[in-house]
Amino acid sequence: MTTDNLTSTDILKTAEALRWQIGRDFHDRLMEDIYTDAARLADRAVTRPDEKPRFDLDRTIDRIVTSRTWGFPLMILLFTIVFWITIVGANYPSQFLSSILIDKGVPFLHGIANAIGLPTWLSGFVINGMYLATAWVVSVMLPPMAIFFPLFTLLEDFGYLPRVAFNLDNIFHKSGAHGKQALSMMMGFGCNAAGVVATRVIDSPRERLIAIITNNFALCNGRWPTQILIATVFIGGLVPAYLAGIISALAVVGIAMLGVVLSFVVSWSLSRTVLRGEVSTFSLELPPYRPPQVLRTIYTSLIDRTIYVLWRAIVFALPAGAAIWLIANITIGGTSLAEYLVNFLNPLGILIGLNGVILLAYVVAIPANEIVIPTVLMLTVLMTGVNAGAGAGVMFNAQSTSDYMSLFTAGGWTLLTAVNLMLFSLIHNPCSTTIYTIYKETGDKKWTAVAALLPLAMGFIVTFFVAQIWRLFAG
Amino acid sequence: MNDKKTIQSSVSNLQSPAAAGCTTCPAHNAGNLLKLGVDMTDWDYVVALAGNPNTGKSTVFNALTGLRQHTGNWPGKTVTRAEGGFSYGDNRFKIVDLPGTYSLLSTSLDEEVARDFILFGQPDVTIIVVDATRLERNLNLALQVLEITDRAVICLNLIDEARRHGITVDERRLARDLGVPVVPTAARQGEGLDALLQAVSEVATGQTVCKPHRVKSESTAIQTAVETLVAQIQEAFPGVPNARWVALRLLDGDERLADAIRSGELGDLRRQEPEAKQDLVIHLEPV
Numbered sequence: 001m002t003t004d005n006l007t008s009t010d011i012l013k014t015a016e017a018l019r020w021q022i023g024r025d026f027h028d029r030l031m032e033d034i035y036t037d038a039a040r041l042a043d044r045a046v047t048r049p050d051e052k053p054r055f056d057l058d059r060t061i062d063r064i065v066t067s068r069t070w071g072f073p074l075m076i077l078l079f080t081i082v083f084w085i086t087i088v089g090a091n092y093p094s095q096f097l098s099s100i101l102i103d104k105g106v107p108f109l110h111g112i113a114n115a116i117g118l119p120t121w122l123s124g125f126v127i128n129g130m131y132l133a134t135a136w137v138v139s140v141m142l143p144p145m146a147i148f149f150p151l152f153t154l155l156e157d158f159g160y161l162p163r164v165a166f167n168l169d170n171i172f173h174k175s176g177a178h179g180k181q182a183l184s185m186m187m188g189f190g191c192n193a194a195g196v197v198a199t200r201v202i203d204s205p206r207e208r209l210i211a212i213i214t215n216n217f218a219l220c221n222g223r224w225p226t227q228i229l230i231a232t233v234f235i236g237g238l239v240p241a242y243l244a245g246i247i248s249a250l251a252v253v254g255i256a257m258l259g260v261v262l263s264f265v266v267s268w269s270l271s272r273t274v275l276r277g278e279v280s281t282f283s284l285e286l287p288p289y290r291p292p293q294v295l296r297t298i299y300t301s302l303i304d305r306t307i308y309v310l311w312r313a314i315v316f317a318l319p320a321g322a323a324i325w326l327i328a329n330i331t332i333g334g335t336s337l338a339e340y341l342v343n344f345l346n347p348l349g350i351l352i353g354l355n356g357v358i359l360l361a362y363v364v365a366i367p368a369n370e371i372v373i374p375t376v377l378m379l380t381v382l383m384t385g386v387n388a389g390a391g392a393g394v395m396f397n398a399q400s401t402s403d404y405m406s407l408f409t410a411g412g413w414t415l416l417t418a419v420n421l422m423l424f425s426l427i428h429n430p431c432s433t434t435i436y437t438i439y440k441e442t443g444d445k446k447w448t449a450v451a452a453l454l455p456l457a458m459g460f461i462v463t464f465f466v467a468q469i470w471r472l473f474a475g
Numbered sequence: 476m477n478d479k480k481t482i483q484s485s486v487s488n489l490q491s492p493a494a495a496g497c498t499t500c501p502a503h504n505a506g507n508l509l510k511l512g513v514d515m516t517d518w519d520y521v522v523a524l525a526g527n528p529n530t531g532k533s534t535v536f537n538a539l540t541g542l543r544q545h546t547g548n549w550p551g552k553t554v555t556r557a558e559g560g561f562s563y564g565d566n567r568f569k570i571v572d573l574p575g576t577y578s579l580l581s582t583s584l585d586e587e588v589a590r591d592f593i594l595f596g597q598p599d600v601t602i603i604v605v606d607a608t609r610l611e612r613n614l615n616l617a618l619q620v621l622e623i624t625d626r627a628v629i630c631l632n633l634i635d636e637a638r639r640h641g642i643t644v645d646e647r648r649l650a651r652d653l654g655v656p657v658v659p660t661a662a663r664q665g666e667g668l669d670a671l672l673q674a675v676s677e678v679a680t681g682q683t684v685c686k687p688h689r690v691k692s693e694s695t696a697i698q699t700a701v702e703t704l705v706a707q708i709q710e711a712f713p714g715v716p717n718a719r720w721v722a723l724r725l726l727d728g729d730e731r732l733a734d735a736i737r738s739g740e741l742g743d744l745r746r747q748e749p750e751a752k753q754d755l756v757i758h759l760e761p762v
């Protein structure tokens with residue numbers, strides 16, 4: 001028994017020593033040897049109908065979309081087109097919805113409230129708080145979602161997303177993460193909570209934790225509308241009107257790409273510090289390209305994603321709208337609660353190139369990122385006293401980019417505020433649903449805290465430095 | 476494995492003492508199989524069914540077992556397992572459907588389950604179902620299975636689909652190259668299943684002795700490393716049937732294999748005499 005054990009230790013020692021000699025890429029070389037042999041044996045045994053290899057459309061497309069040179073530019077181009085269509089296309093239905101739900105809806109409801117003799121505080125609470133918050137979320141979010149999700153699903157159906165995972169795999173591998181993290185990240189672009197659940201495809205606990213912690217850097221649909229709106233108003237406003245759409249789209253793609261880069265950077269740091277270990281390989285099947293079933297895809301993505309996400313947003317918007325109305329209308333010594341809070345947060349906000357209103361909005365929006373912009377707008381109206389028709393404490397509604405612009409300018413916003421808001425929207429704590437999902441998936445409070453606080457800390461650091469550098473150069 | 480080919484009666488008896496080098500006796504490891512949740516009482520041989528996803532593996536399984544099957548979980552795992560049985564000649568075969576995987580190298584739960592069954596259960600025959608229309612991709616798994624076990628039959632399934640696409644597969648050449656029987660089948664139509672059973676039975680009873688193809692690395696550094704380790708493994712665990720593969724896994728940093736060496740579990744993998752099997756203490760630890 002003793003000799004046996006000695007020999008076992010010897011074997012393992014020898015193996016360890018040899019592993020150093022043959023180098024780290026042993027696994028890949030082994031796989032390559034197997035693949036080479038498989039290809040050779042298959043080639044010897046199989047005869048295809050025609051001597052010349054047939055023109056294979058799938059292979060040709062794959063060669064282009066997964067090529068080293070064209071893979072990434074094509075990926076960026078495709079996503080830019082998707083966002084461009086979303087931004088340009090969402091404009092009109094957004095205006096339409098907002099004119100119906102807000103311009104006509106609010107006076108109409110107030111009319112009813114007056115007719116049945118509702119007290120002013122109650123009608124204010126219900127209509128100016130809860131109803132307006134919800135109407136806002138619907139008119140801001142529904143159009144981009146109804147365009148973006150079907151387009152995204154079409155790409156998925158066509159078979160493009162596995163190719164994206166293929167393109168990204170190498171970088172994930174180098175970051176010390178699992179290649180399948182590309183898949184959970186894709187899912188995170190829809191919803192981080194879903195992305196966290198999707199990390200179940202990763203078997204190694206170490207790599208799974210990395211994927212869970214970094215999933216938040218995939219811009220989720222609650223944050224797309226924020227990015228799209230701010231990009232349209234500020235970034236698109238910098239250039240002539242005919243370029244505005246495409247430039248805003250590029251800005252949003254830029255932020256999304258930054259998120260991808262951040263998830264590489266964070267994966268890399270984690271896998272070299274607290275989550276050290278081996279990278280496992282996997283086979284990724286690239287399914288044949290299929291012409292997507294357009295109508296069915298649009299239908300299912302509307303039902304599965306758009307309505308689902310919208311419903312979630314509404315559920316969170318109702319209480320949030322109520323809370324905002326309350327803190328805006330409860331006054332202590334002539335100053336509303338909201339003003340106290342905003343003034344309290346303002347120094348910190350200014351330090352990182354944002355302001356107290358935005359920070360307070362992020363606190364209110366912990367349950368759902370979707371309501372950040374409505375909250376920001378409402379609080380800005382309150383703080384600046386800009387008469388937006390409905391008065392203080394009411395969620396402000398705007399019709400066009402110039403309306404937003406004049407409001408933001410009144411709130412003291414600059415281009416820096418906009419850029420930092422886009423950055424902070426990308427880099428901050430995940431929403432409470434995601435945090436809860438992380439806790440359920442990891443079963444560990446410590447890692448849940450890391451996943452929640454690490455991005456928040458990073459967000460403060462990034463926006464702080466951007467603000468300092470900006471002020472240094474732009475004055 | 477012993478190369479001597481002795482033709483004996485194909486009826487095997489579990490109770491009869493097996494001489495070293497007996498090629499007709501069941502090769503499976505009843506002790507380890509029990510740990511893996513497979514009870515071999517009432518069965519002569521155990522057959523594992525491996526293959527990529529979407530190769531018609533389940534169709535083959537259903538065609539072979541008919542209604543004699545049931546599903547459950549692998550012990551301690553959330554991976555589902557189907558097992559069933561069939562008789563051929565005078566023998567009763569238990570067949571275990573392994574999870575469909577693309578490889579046996581990486582660390583996914585499915586791959587681990589499939590790998591452990593072939594390695595530690597030492598099935599008498601492993602049927603590797605491959606898709607005749609996607610032979611190259613499917614051979615990756617087949618080659619990996621053949622690294623672990625000598626006793627395999629390739630089920631070249633979906634041959635009807637291949638024919639429809641004008642693809643012909645030279646199964647004799649493939650069998651020669653791989654060193655194991657290759658049987659073309661169209662499981663959905665029931666085509667080729669008799670030949671498959673015949674081949675399985677011949678491998679199980681030792682009438683066919685396989686000499687499987689082994690992947691050779693181009694790199695001399697790797698070759699030397701493998702040889703060094705193989706020598707040590709064979710010294711510590713004489714008779715271990717797949718020392719080369721174990722060496723490869725150790726070089727790849729496979730913790731499961733390192734554990735098997737530490738605990739001496741690897742030593743169980745030599746051919747055992749039936750008496751020894753009955754005395755074996757079964758540890759019901761999660762694998």
